[in-house]
Amino acid sequence: GMTARQSLMRVRLPLALPVLIAGLRIATVTTISLATVTAWIGAGELGTLLFNGITFNRPSMILAGTVAITALALSADLLLRFAERITPASRALHSARG
Numbered sequence: 001g002m003t004a005r006q007s008l009m010r011v012r013l014p015l016a017l018p019v020l021i022a023g024l025r026i027a028t029v030t031t032i033s034l035a036t037v038t039a040w041i042g043a044g045e046l047g048t049l050l051f052n053g054i055t056f057n058r059p060s061m062i063l064a065g066t067v068a069i070t071a072l073a074l075s076a077d078l079l080l081r082f083a084e085r086i087t088p089a090s091r092a093l094h095s096a097r098g
Helices: 004-041 048-055 059-085 088-097
Strands: none
Touching: 004 048, 004 059, 004 088, 048 059, 059 088
16 A cells, blocks of 8 residues: 555665665775776876885885775775665564574
8 A cells, every 4th residue: 555655765775775785885896996907007096006116116105005995995895884784674684584
């Protein structure tokens, strides 16, 4: 006895939300990796420290760039993974498993 809008908002969207957030998580981490590589062609800022370290043979710059990029990617992934887990459908699934 629900309207199409009520069905979407109360049933379909809550069930689809974990999958939507998982897709967003994958897209975010992929974008971070692509933004890193764009510094190689001079079109980005994220990987500049890493690629300058490679160019000038400075291991400390390479390490600093790698740590910063990895920390950003892992932070984004963990934050979105947490958001995925706190959705109502995901909580219901985890509580049903025991």
